[in-house]
Amino acid sequence: MKTVLILGYGYTAAALAARLSPEGWRILGTTRHASQADAMRALGVEPLLWPCDLTQACAEASHILASAAPDENGDPFLQVAYDAIATSPAAWRGYLSTTAVYGDHNGAWVDEDTAPTPQSLRAVLRVLAEKQWRSLSPPAHIFRLAGIYGPDRGPFQKVRDGTARRIIKPGQVFSRIHVADIALVLEASMNTPDPGRIYNVCDDDPAPPEDVLGHAAALLNLPPPPEVPFESAEMSPMARSFYRESKKVSNARIRGELGVDLRYPTYREGLAALLAQEHGSQTSDRR
Numbered sequence: 001m002k003t004v005l006i007l008g009y010g011y012t013a014a015a016l017a018a019r020l021s022p023e024g025w026r027i028l029g030t031t032r033h034a035s036q037a038d039a040m041r042a043l044g045v046e047p048l049l050w051p052c053d054l055t056q057a058c059a060e061a062s063h064i065l066a067s068a069a070p071d072e073n074g075d076p077f078l079q080v081a082y083d084a085i086a087t088s089p090a091a092w093r094g095y096l097s098t099t100a101v102y103g104d105h106n107g108a109w110v111d112e113d114t115a116p117t118p119q120s121l122r123a124v125l126r127v128l129a130e131k132q133w134r135s136l137s138p139p140a141h142i143f144r145l146a147g148i149y150g151p152d153r154g155p156f157q158k159v160r161d162g163t164a165r166r167i168i169k170p171g172q173v174f175s176r177i178h179v180a181d182i183a184l185v186l187e188a189s190m191n192t193p194d195p196g197r198i199y200n201v202c203d204d205d206p207a208p209p210e211d212v213l214g215h216a217a218a219l220l221n222l223p224p225p226p227e228v229p230f231e232s233a234e235m236s237p238m239a240r241s242f243y244r245e246s247k248k249v250s251n252a253r254i255r256g257e258l259g260v261d262l263r264y265p266t267y268r269e270g271l272a273a274l275l276a277q278e279h280g281s282q283t284s285d286r287r
Contacts, residue, residue, distance in 0.1 A: 008068030146202035150179030
């Protein structure tokens, strides 16, 4: 039986579990929240309440996926369970990183051969964690994720309640990815391992954030949210830091090497699917 151990079970891991469980995979996942255990079991995931001894789980794992955020010392799981992870017979290891490691490129294209130039502390720590996971034998596959959206993480609620704002900063573009397509890429890599390989996980259309909000409003038959210049916008320090970096991220490698055909190649297909899913849930609730 194929067995995947997910270190840091969260939003993206749940999408992967939903994809793998019907195919007969055994899935183990760590969580700090006992309240999450029932939802994990509903997806066929065996919850491991963290902190816990990972020796047995690592020994039984054919695949290991790490998705926890790093701290000042790098990956938190490697810090406390290095021996169990390093000696695991798993033939495939994966680490979920971020495209933020590339830093700012003034709207130009980057790919996996572009040297990381992290500018934020969180990106610096991601580079550190990447190096730690790639130092294992076999080295981990690195997945640099663009901005994640999906069920319960779309723009529609803010557009509906009038709190959405189109922040205008000329030349600003972001790459993004639907969570279901992340799961698709991960499974493709699991089926065709290439230890140590780095993959950008993003869709085909890096776009200005105001375009995405405008399209979401159009789908709802609402007027576009008001425009606010970046310089005068009220934003959290975290949100403002995202606007300091602008780049277009290439996904040619996941298409060419993994043969991935994205379900949602742009935000247009992704948002339309989210809205259709919302309507389907509402119809079901009224029955």
